[in-house]
Amino acid sequence: MVRLKFSIELLYDIADPTCDLIFNIHAARTRYQTVVAEQLALNQPVQPLLYDDAHDGTRHMRLQAHQGQLKLRYDATVDIKHHVESPQRLAEMPISALPQQALPYIYPSRYCQSDRLRKLAAREFGLMMPGYERVRAVQQWVHQRVDFVSGSSNDSTSALDTLIAGTGVCRDFAHLMIGLCRALNLPARFVSGIDYGADPAMGPTDFHAYVEVMLSGRWYLFDPSEVSPPMGLVRIGTGRDAADAAFATVFGAVRTYAPLIVIEAIEDPQQGWTLPHLCADGLSSAHHITPG
Amino acid sequence: MVRLKFSIELLYDIADPTCDLIFNIHAARTRYQTVVAEQLALNQPVQPLLYDDAHDGTRHMRLQAHQGQLKLRYDATVDIKHHVESPQRLAEMPISALPQQALPYIYPSRYCQSDRLRKLAAREFGLMMPGYERVRAVQQWVHQRVDFVSGSSNDSTSALDTLIAGTGVCRDFAHLMIGLCRALNLPARFVSGIDYGADPAMGPTDFHAYVEVMLSGRWYLFDPSEVSPPMGLVRIGTGRDAADAAFATVFGAVRTYAPLIVIEAIEDPQQGWTLPHLCADGLSSAHHITPG
Amino acid sequence: MVRLKFSIELLYDIADPTCDLIFNIHAARTRYQTVVAEQLALNQPVQPLLYDDAHDGTRHMRLQAHQGQLKLRYDATVDIKHHVESPQRLAEMPISALPQQALPYIYPSRYCQSDRLRKLAAREFGLMMPGYERVRAVQQWVHQRVDFVSGSSNDSTSALDTLIAGTGVCRDFAHLMIGLCRALNLPARFVSGIDYGADPAMGPTDFHAYVEVMLSGRWYLFDPSEVSPPMGLVRIGTGRDAADAAFATVFGAVRTYAPLIVIEAIEDPQQGWTLPHLCADGLSSAHHITPG
Amino acid sequence: MVRLKFSIELLYDIADPTCDLIFNIHAARTRYQTVVAEQLALNQPVQPLLYDDAHDGTRHMRLQAHQGQLKLRYDATVDIKHHVESPQRLAEMPISALPQQALPYIYPSRYCQSDRLRKLAAREFGLMMPGYERVRAVQQWVHQRVDFVSGSSNDSTSALDTLIAGTGVCRDFAHLMIGLCRALNLPARFVSGIDYGADPAMGPTDFHAYVEVMLSGRWYLFDPSEVSPPMGLVRIGTGRDAADAAFATVFGAVRTYAPLIVIEAIEDPQQGWTLPHLCADGLSSAHHITPG
Structure with a gap:
């Protein structure tokens, strides 16, 4: 824990x-x-x-x-206390077996134009064995092809833009991975949160964005920006993409300032509290959904 | 009825x-x-x-x-049997007064990039008195600026494309109107259905797409393509845009044929069944949502 | 000849x-x-x-x-009678050594947004040895990643669209190759013509579009769609992209019909006339430009 | 002068x-x-x-x-010493009467996608009397619909982006005006220069971008950003758009700094040197081209 x-x-x-x-x-x-x-x-x-x-x-x-x-x-x-699962036990699901609540996450959304990524996704990942490792391959592909550059994108930057530019921030990594997963008929969604354990050289703690993909009826965490260990992610918002899960949406003329965020992990072996660390297993922090 | x-x-x-x-x-x-x-x-x-x-x-x-x-x-x-309301009784709602279920419909979506339409929406409609007539003005603006041309758009055509091209089919009209409404902070969504009463010169009966905008806690119908009287619209799907509410989404290699659709209105004054006709009032066919 | x-x-x-x-x-x-x-x-x-x-x-x-x-x-x-050169004798040129007339062809153009392809071009081709073989690698990369599908693109389809869609016709192949070459600081231009020797299964003879890249002070032919042997290409128009070199640009309301094109190669060994065939050497049919 | x-x-x-x-x-x-x-x-x-x-x-x-x-x-x-002409003597030219050198400036280019602006241009300006005043109307339309906001655009911002965003800097104003003019079959090109007479509140003197449109066989100056009187524009580069006429194009890894520019107008009535001022006449500083 x-x-x-x-x-x-x-x-x-x-x-x-x-x-x-x-x-x-x-x-x-x-x-x-x-x-x-x-x-x-x-x-x-x-x-x-x-x-x-x-x-x-x-x-x-x-x-x-x-x-x-x-x-x-x-x-x-x-x-x-994440639900932990061994990768080899995690399977992709046919559309017909998905829980109804997962369906909104197979369609394209504002920043994840999966409809236009089908050919690319099929070429890069179509011949791989379905399962957790294929999703990991998508995550690593995005990680390798996109450079994390602060200020390189803006509010209207989408997965297609990021694919071409090859640069972005965490939300852009997330959008591209989500777009590719949906193009493979995998439900994928956007999670916003705060991360513990990021490299301090990346700047002050900020909101973070990562990805959940449904496998074997649960949502598993993936962080294509690899900024921090998934175990250190505090879950806040969930949505189709950043349009749904922004930490703040403002309806008016407002001057905004950079958020000030502080996070610490409390270690106490007696309580069973360990520090977040990298882990090869599948981690889920979302509700289990009863299939239907 | x-x-x-x-x-x-x-x-x-x-x-x-x-x-x-x-x-x-x-x-x-x-x-x-x-x-x-x-x-x-x-x-x-x-x-x-x-x-x-x-x-x-x-x-x-x-x-x-x-x-x-x-x-x-x-x-x-x-x-x-539509819920009918006099336009002057229909008010736009502040974000803070919207039912929770309406919130997904204020954010941008795949084909309705309202985030990029804010300036245009403000210039064209920002000074109008809020209310049903303003929404009607958006509907008419779209109707006047877009020409209905079969085959002029495709599956990836978005509101921005339609704004620039000035041509489209019913889903494109709907996307542009939805995008503009959301840019004015109005919840707006996409409805798919079948329409009775279209001009036969427009071709065989087909699926239709139109718009619902929330006013005074209800979803009211608007058809920016003005293909048929809103009273003749059979409601089928509801979603953020065509991505959610397509009549068919196919996950595989499939050859598709044009749908074959037949519709008739049954008139019987004794039963109270009238033919659909144009009507200046606000019409709603969606559930009333209790505010929250 | x-x-x-x-x-x-x-x-x-x-x-x-x-x-x-x-x-x-x-x-x-x-x-x-x-x-x-x-x-x-x-x-x-x-x-x-x-x-x-x-x-x-x-x-x-x-x-x-x-x-x-x-x-x-x-x-x-x-x-x-093409100018023929052995690939190993063809070198890429630094910007400072280019003939002045080649400079317009290093900038991005309507359909070849090389400014946005720099990162991709550097990742895919940046570590290769400069020269004819690198340009061939670009040509083959485009050929492998794009499928020739009639009717899959339209007049506004650009290199970025083709990169994402993975489908196109000859002009789309040409635009993507030109965009990638310019992103590598190689002058590249669009040539329109008629091709002899295309597979009849591809349909009736039509206008064709291909690419010229400047190496060692000359423009060499590349056909990324590989529709026909470069030796069978009749040269017609030259430009930055299809905007300049369309076979017809119409300034008014006009109904157009498909062009009707017939081509034959005349073989006569006594005259030295041979049939076009595939050839591993660099071929040029453009004027030699004196550097300056 | x-x-x-x-x-x-x-x-x-x-x-x-x-x-x-x-x-x-x-x-x-x-x-x-x-x-x-x-x-x-x-x-x-x-x-x-x-x-x-x-x-x-x-x-x-x-x-x-x-x-x-x-x-x-x-x-x-x-x-x-500009060539000065009375607006009522300046006529638009049919394509067939244009000098050959003007033709490259009727086609769409990287940042001026006139092919996609035809419908909009026809709706807004199609019914106006051709001539200098129509071009002025295009210039004013752009000026009214776009707000000058430093930093609101970047190197890949095009006329379509500016049309939707409604914000930009001088090059964006120029691109949109050029795109609209070409969509009306008017040759239009991009000029870079330095301007004398800008409002000091706009910041330090910088490079400027403006537009030339061909009327009656000459290129006339228009500044859609209205940053300074056209009479105060020093002519530097000419091209289809900013891709051709950037003050610097760098082919390598370089850190750039803001340019430092100082300009003054020298007034001396005895020499005939006057200060730049606004003027209702058409001004041209480009060579006259012999029609053909």
């Missing part, structure tokens, strides 16, 4: 009299990720509306802020 | 030993659209899996077909 | 009172391609304006047609 | 042993722009290759720099 403690500080200058915002900053609640403690502080006297998605554990927050400065601080401690 | 009776015949040549297909061809079941009778016939001894979405009434069907010819015929009779 | 005899018939219905058209249908005149005989017939009493480009031998024809049917027929016999 | 005196300082760090660069920084020599004095200083002992284009007066410079710092300083004094 991994215990991670983190804080997120967000700051906005609201220009309009009021401004709606949607946040994905609460730690998700799933069978494998428990929120031990959490606290939300807002500098404005607004009443946020919190909605927990029963399927994916995401906790969307909406609020209407007033003109002036908006400050949020969210603190949480989570325990994560 | 409108009573519509229709049949859909689909034909495929399956090249692979087996092939998964997902269909959206069943008439949706909503509070305002009742399936009076229906029948599905398949030439292959396969067991389709039918899933009814509780939120939007869509009825997805999956099946795994075998090599050779696959023939489907679906017959249905539906009664539609 | 190769002697080729061909005819081109073009047919248009002009809707406007007058309509300007630009044609590239005359056989080019270069040091290596001689027009032995030619004849142009027009059904309208219009005076075409013919312009011969001294640099590349292209012969542009402009005319203003009248309402109604426009019929052109061009017949020509050409002798082609 | 206008006398302008300016200097350009460029600085690069060359990482490779050698690196080819192409510059467009020399003041063009045309019938209407005279280079009174000029001086080029380089900190490396390299021999630049200077090529004067007889058609458009552009003076391309190529050089191969060595590893380390490369510094260029170019100083020049130019006299500009």
Whole structure:
């Protein structure tokens, strides 16, 4: 089990009299990720509306802020005990056997134009044996072909752009991997979170984006940017791509500042809390879905 | 009330030993659209899996077909009694007041890149009074700027492409209108169906695509292609865009043929069945969603 | 030497009172391609304006047609005696050593966005030894990754589209190869012509598009679609891409019909006329340019 | 007449042993722009290759720099006496009457995809009376629909991107105007230069990009970004778009710094030197081309 403690500080200058915002900053609640403690502080006297998605554990927050400065601080401690599975036991599933809830994740989405990646996916991965290793091959292919370059992409950069440019940040790696997986008829989705264990040379801790692919009825974690060990990923938002799971979506004229994030892993052998480390097994932190 | 009776015949040549297909061809079941009778016939001894979405009434069907010819015929009779509302009573809603289920429809999607249409939407519609008439203005803007040209677009054509090309078919009109509405922070979604009352000069009856926009807590119908009176639209699939609500998505090597569709309206004043006609009021055929 | 005899018939219905058209249908005149005989017939009493480009031998024809049917027929016999060079003697040139006239062909153009292909080109070909074989490797890479599918592209399809789609026709193969060559700082240009020797299974004889790359101060022929032996290519137009060298550019409302093209090779050992055949040497049919 | 005196300082760090660069920084020599004095200083002992284009007066410079710092300083004094014409005397020309040298500027290019702008151009400008005022309408349309935002675009931004985004810098304004003009069958080209008279609030003096459109056999100046009076534009490079006329194109791994540019207008009534000012007439600084 991994215990991670983190804080997120967000700051906005609201220009309009009021401004709606949607946040994905609460730690998700799933069978494998428990929120031990959490606290939300807002500098404005607004009443946020919190909605927990029963399927994916995401906790969307909406609020209407007033003109002036908006400050949020969210603190949480989570325990994560991944479902672990040996790669050779993980199988790709035919469309006809997928849980209904997985179906939205086989279609193309804003940033993952899988419809246009079918030929490439078939050429690169079509002859491989289906299963966990094939998905790993997709992950490594993306990792090898894309260079992580801060500032090399923007809000409208899609999987096709990243494929051509060969550069991107974590969300771009995720979009390209998702696009390729869906082009192979594999349900794949976007997860946003915070990562523990990234190389400090990569800059200050930031939100992270990674991928889940459904195998044998569960969603397994893959991080094509390989920025941190998947075991160190705190799960926050889930969606088809970054359009759904942005940490903040702002509906108005707002000046935004870089988020300030701090994360630590708490090690305590007596409690069974170990540090996140790389692991060859399949890891899942999402609810198990009953097939149907 | 409108009573519509229709049949859909689909034909495929399956090249692979087996092939998964997902269909959206069943008439949706909503509070305002009742399936009076229906029948599905398949030439292959396969067991389709039918899933009814509780939120939007869509009825997805999956099946795994075998090599050779696959023939489907679906017959249905539906009664539609729209929820009707006077335009001046229909208001746009702030993000903070939207039902949670409407939120997926404010984000950009594969074919509706609303994130890139914000400036255009603001320039063209930003100064108009919010409400039904503004949405009508978006619908008419799309109708005026896009010419209906069969074969002028393909499966990868998006709202941006249509904006530039100025030509398209019904799904392209729908995508552009959806993109513009979302760029105005209006939840908008894609509905597929069959239309009664199209000009026969437009060719044989085909699947149709139109738009729903949420106003005052309900989804109201708009048809930017103006191919037929909204009152004559049989509701089938619902989604973010055509990626979700295609009448058929095929996962394999398949030869497809043009669908064969026949529809008639049954007029009987004694039963209260009238023919579809144009109407200035807002029409809704979707479930009412309790705000949250 | 190769002697080729061909005819081109073009047919248009002009809707406007007058309509300007630009044609590239005359056989080019270069040091290596001689027009032995030619004849142009027009059904309208219009005076075409013919312009011969001294640099590349292209012969542009402009005319203003009248309402109604426009019929052109061009017949020509050409002798082609390529400049032939052994691959190992052909070197890539530094930008500073290029003839000034080659410079326009190192920049990106409408359909060849070499600026966005630099990373891919560097990854795939950057470590190869510069020279003819590297260019051959680019040609083969394009040939292997793109499938020739009639009707799979349209007038706005670019090298990036073809890279992603993996399908195209001859002009798409040419655009992708040109884009990759320019991304390697190699001058590359688009040539339109007619090919002798294509597989009849590919359909009736049509206009063809291929590529020239500058090596050791000359333009050498490459046909990434490998539709026919380069020795069987009659040179017509030259340009940065298909925008410059289309066989016809129409400035008005016109109905166009498929061109009707017939070509034959005349074999006569006594005259030294041989049939076109595949050949491992570098072939050039363009003027030699004095470096500067 | 206008006398302008300016200097350009460029600085690069060359990482490779050698690196080819192409510059467009020399003041063009045309019938209407005279280079009174000029001086080029380089900190490396390299021999630049200077090529004067007889058609458009552009003076391309190529050089191969060595590893380390490369510094260029170019100083020049130019006299500009525009050809001035009354708008009502300027006519659009049919394709059949254009000088041959104008033809490359009617085709789409890398950043000006006029082939995809035909419908929009026809809708917005198709019913206007042809002539100078129609071109002015295109210029004003672009000016009104695009906001000047530094850093809002990048090297791969094209006219279509700018049309959708509604933001850009001077080169983006120019590309969109060129694309629309060509879509109306008007030859239009890209000119790079330096502008005198820009609002100091726009930041330090920089290279500028503007447009020339052929009317009545001459190229007339239009500045869709309206950053400065056209009379204050020193002509440097000419091309189809920014791909051809960039002030520097670098073929290697180089760190670039912002150019340092200083310009002044010298007023002396006795010499006939006036300050640049806005003027309602058509201005041309390009060679007159003999029709053919």
